Amino acid sequence: MRELTIPLSDEAIRSLKVGDPVLLSGVMLTGRDAAHKWMVETFIKKTRPPQGDDLEVYQAIQPLLEAGAIYHCGPVVAGLDTRQYRFVAAGPTTSTREEPFQGDVMRHFKVKGVIGKGGMGAKTLTACQEVPGVYLHAVGGAASLIAQTVRRVLGVHKLDFGVPEAMWVIEVKDFPAVVTMDAHGLSQHAVIEQRSKEKLNELLATEY
């Protein structure tokens, strides 16, 4: 089991290989569909001018993302009325929806850890080699268990996106995940996809 601390060093990232189990500690940011679309449109492709608190939020998240980690997660949060936020359930969401955005976000912010489930595609894998970064697979649905590794909720941005889509700043201790895409161009997901395809073709060729 490898222990990783945020901020993540290039050296630590490059030393990770597909299949390595890790325990992640430090401060990270949740972000999923709305957050990725917002980051890319407002600050990377700039197809939409910043508005409201956009610039303020950018200033706040930029240092967290640099050499940091982004977690594809829409948590269940207690304490919404008192703002004494606490993560109750916080497993990963399906990452592939961020495939159109993730590589650009990684390069722009120098994000070195992308955490989610289901894996990502070729664009993200290329970004993992360039930045360098890794994709860390958390166990989908293990929400209560993962929430226990969230020691504190330090804040939230863009709560108007809704609780699941907001960007939550969290401090985690020993967050469990497995490296399934590394900085050396290897993706466990591409391997399994290919292997299961061969088996599928074999099965489809057999008679009923």
Add this chain to the structure above:
Amino acid sequence: MQDLTEPILELVRLAATDLPPDVEKSLRIAVEQEEPGSAARSALETILKNVEISRANSTPICQDTGTPIFYVHYPEGWSTRKLRAQIESAVATATQKAYLRPNSVDSLSGKNTGDNLGGAHFPTIHFEEIDGDALTIDLMLKGGGCENVGAQYSLPDSKIGAGRDLAGVRKVALDAVHQAQGYGCAPGILGVAIGGDRGSSYLASKETLFRKLDEPSPNPELAALEERLTGEANQLGIGPMGFGGKTTVLGTKITSLNRLPASYFVTVSYMCWAYRRRRMTWEGGQVRYE
């Protein structure tokens, strides 16, 4: 009419936080079949640990508490209008209590309503009047990750080589499992509907998921196909979370509907391992849960 808001709130809590025994049992068998030290085994161990924590702490098994799908079977004399209001009230309270994540989003504005209510279809409630004195409410929480990998095929499908028979059904169901990879939180459970129109086929593919894992189809031919599909899907090697391994699906449920002469739909609803479904029965002023 009796106010069932409180018992329904308990139904929601139970569904969100306490995995049904048949599903947990199936996961416990699966973990023993994976190689010691493998990522697949470790994922299943984490899943089982999470199930225990969720039950002990009354916290959601998965943060995606999905679309709450209710099926209400009521004896003559109940008001569906009042039952709907009670279900909605229980859902809103369950959201406040963090048993449910606020999941109802306006598709046009992107605004989350914050209370899991919204329009006539959120939550989803089906009513059916029945004989007898017992009112039952079945609830399924189906998350978005697994919902997104559901698929519908119109047979014949020349790309897959699937014709209008059970051989064709088998082929497209296997294709759906391959397409799903680990995205739908494998090991999954397949709900397969043969026939119907596009809408009724999707509905039936979900309804069949209310059957217990050890409850095969009453039709022997479909029961045999259920068993075969589970076995063959597990040969694909996708494994828990798509990490590779022996457990890709925990079970298969197949149902059939009459169809139009021109149509032959096969619909596959994929349910994640967090197969959250519970039933409450209200009879003689008493509630019981299973």
